[in-house]
Amino acid sequence: MTTSSAPGKIILFGEHAVVYGRPALAVPVTKVHAEVEVSDSERKGIWIDAPDVDLHAELNTLASDHPIASVIHNFLFLARVSPFPNLQLEISSTIPVASGLGSGAAVTVALTRALAAHLSHSMRDEEVNAFTYEIEKIHHGTPSGIDNTVITYARPVYFVKGQPAETFRVGEPFTIVIADTGIAAPTRESVADVRKLWESDKKRWENVFAEIGDISFAARRVIEEGWVKMLGALMDENQTLLQQMTVSSPELDTLVEAARQAGALGAKLSGGGRGGNMIALVEPEHAETVSRSLKEAGAKHTIITQVV
Numbered sequence: 001m002t003t004s005s006a007p008g009k010i011i012l013f014g015e016h017a018v019v020y021g022r023p024a025l026a027v028p029v030t031k032v033h034a035e036v037e038v039s040d041s042e043r044k045g046i047w048i049d050a051p052d053v054d055l056h057a058e059l060n061t062l063a064s065d066h067p068i069a070s071v072i073h074n075f076l077f078l079a080r081v082s083p084f085p086n087l088q089l090e091i092s093s094t095i096p097v098a099s100g101l102g103s104g105a106a107v108t109v110a111l112t113r114a115l116a117a118h119l120s121h122s123m124r125d126e127e128v129n130a131f132t133y134e135i136e137k138i139h140h141g142t143p144s145g146i147d148n149t150v151i152t153y154a155r156p157v158y159f160v161k162g163q164p165a166e167t168f169r170v171g172e173p174f175t176i177v178i179a180d181t182g183i184a185a186p187t188r189e190s191v192a193d194v195r196k197l198w199e200s201d202k203k204r205w206e207n208v209f210a211e212i213g214d215i216s217f218a219a220r221r222v223i224e225e226g227w228v229k230m231l232g233a234l235m236d237e238n239q240t241l242l243q244q245m246t247v248s249s250p251e252l253d254t255l256v257e258a259a260r261q262a263g264a265l266g267a268k269l270s271g272g273g274r275g276g277n278m279i280a281l282v283e284p285e286h287a288e289t290v291s292r293s294l295k296e297a298g299a300k301h302t303i304i305t306q307v308v
């Protein structure tokens, strides 16, 4: 039997601007994770149990573009495993689905590594990362690649589209509260709306993206040096620019304000915006108070996580 697990992720700085070549920072969220267990089976075929998504099936009964089936098919093809072995796969995840926490990429990374280990197919991190990016493309069109990178390396990442990922060191651990508005907001749509803005006035929006890029650049240094208190102001600045880009929403603004009122050092939306998640930087001793205030202000659930 072989097991593997992978964390969730959250974008700290630079969403949307990253689509236009500016840097973004993202970190793993170890509080939540996807886990996969692979064992040999007496039954013929590859049997999948994923109770979180109510999936109990043999591989060949699933459509080939099913997210889990496509990982298995592509892996077995890549690893040139033939004939298919008889396997039992147990897949579970505590990462909320479709909420910007990278649940899809985490399942892919854990599943790929568990299969590779069980079938003695050695795979370097770079290969797991590249493979997961290909799978992400099947399901998400044109992802920037930030999710697969953070989740594969389980390290903070400084990400510039099209460039090799740079992981970086955290000088001093810090605590963030993640709060979910509970509003499903497809990233595709907010990305398309930002593109319309950009097309209507490229000079103006390139300037805004450049400002955000400068914030991400500064934030990396601040995190590496462990100047945690300075991070809050950078989050607030980034949030103001995201509001100008129309990707915040009344619900996100309410949560950001509630977090600041409850003592957060800074707060902003995270990911595509319009709904989904926001994040607040907090002193560890204020984490519970901020989390409670966020719930009172309408958050559907919160996660307190340490970035190390």
Ligand code: PMV
Binding pocket: 011, 014, 015, 016, 017, 018, 019, 099, 100, 101, 102, 142, 143, 144, 145, 146, 187, 191, 270, 271, 272, 273, 276
């Ligand atoms: O909602 P998430 O975590 O998938 O983040 C989307 C981030 C964007 O910059 C808006 C889009 C992208 O592909 O990077």
